Amino acid sequence: AQSVSQxxxxxxxxxxxxxxxxxxYSYGGTVNLFWYVQYPGQHLQLLLKYxxxxxxxxxxxxxxxxxxxxxxxFNLRKPSVQWSDTAEYFCAVNWPSSASKIIFGSGTRxxxxx
Amino acid sequence: DAGVIQSPRHxxxxxxxxxTLRCKPISGHNSLFWYRQTMMRGLELLIYFNNNVPIDDxxxxxxxxxxxxxxxxxxxxxxxxSEPRDSAVYFCASxxxxxxGNEQFFGPGTRLTVL
Numbered sequence: 001a002q003s004v005s006q007x008x009x010x011x012x013x014x015x016x017x018x019x020x021x022x023x024x025y026s027y028g029g030t031v032n033l034f035w036y037v038q039y040p041g042q043h044l045q046l047l048l049k050y051x052x053x054x055x056x057x058x059x060x061x062x063x064x065x066x067x068x069x070x071x072x073x074f075n076l077r078k079p080s081v082q083w084s085d086t087a088e089y090f091c092a093v094n095w096p097s098s099a100s101k102i103i104f105g106s107g108t109r110x111x112x113x114x
Numbered sequence: 115d116a117g118v119i120q121s122p123r124h125x126x127x128x129x130x131x132x133x134t135l136r137c138k139p140i141s142g143h144n145s146l147f148w149y150r151q152t153m154m155r156g157l158e159l160l161i162y163f164n165n166n167v168p169i170d171d172x173x174x175x176x177x178x179x180x181x182x183x184x185x186x187x188x189x190x191x192x193x194x195x196s197e198p199r200d201s202a203v204y205f206c207a208s209x210x211x212x213x214x215g216n217e218q219f220f221g222p223g224t225r226l227t228v229l
Contacts, residue, residue, distance in 0.1 A: 032214065032215045034217075036220075042222070043117075043118075043205070043220040043221055043222045043223060044205070044207075044220040045219075045220065046217045046218075049217065051215055090157065094213060094214060094215065096214065101159050101162070101170065101173075101213060102159070102213050102218065103159075104156060104157040104158075105156070106156040107156060107157070
């Protein structure tokens, strides 16, 4: 079955720390990969996406993600977090066999200590 | 640009009552999605419309749930009768060209509490 796993439910970091949030999906082939972010009290918005090409994808606000096909992973990274990065982060995957669906991971809540 | 508009933002109702959630997608978007978010199950797709036609409703939990899209600028999600386990945040999202490879733009959500 198609599934998306986010291993960290809650991550707490201090400002300026480096961030890596894990995302794995159940099986490969051609996939589209997304990271969405939900800031407190706001709606989900797209951080970045991967469709093809360079597996290192740059997104907004200094975020990046690396697609590693052999590991079925699409981890999100940021070298130095800010307090304003406090939010919930969702990994999402789109498979061609279920092209009408984006399957979301359970989310990782990121708390940044000022 | 108004973005996806949902109403109401909060709804508190009693078990057995009918609940109607509303969504206005971004103008020009031809795909609309309804999601439900709960602590237990995360973010789940309920139904997907393309050009006002329901394409995939496999995520609709049961017959108590129904969704319509009478025109390109309006959709409703109805729960009748509502139950406490329906308490969740319901999101509407829209995109150009369907889910495959396209960014979805989410509304602010409707927080539903069924007592």
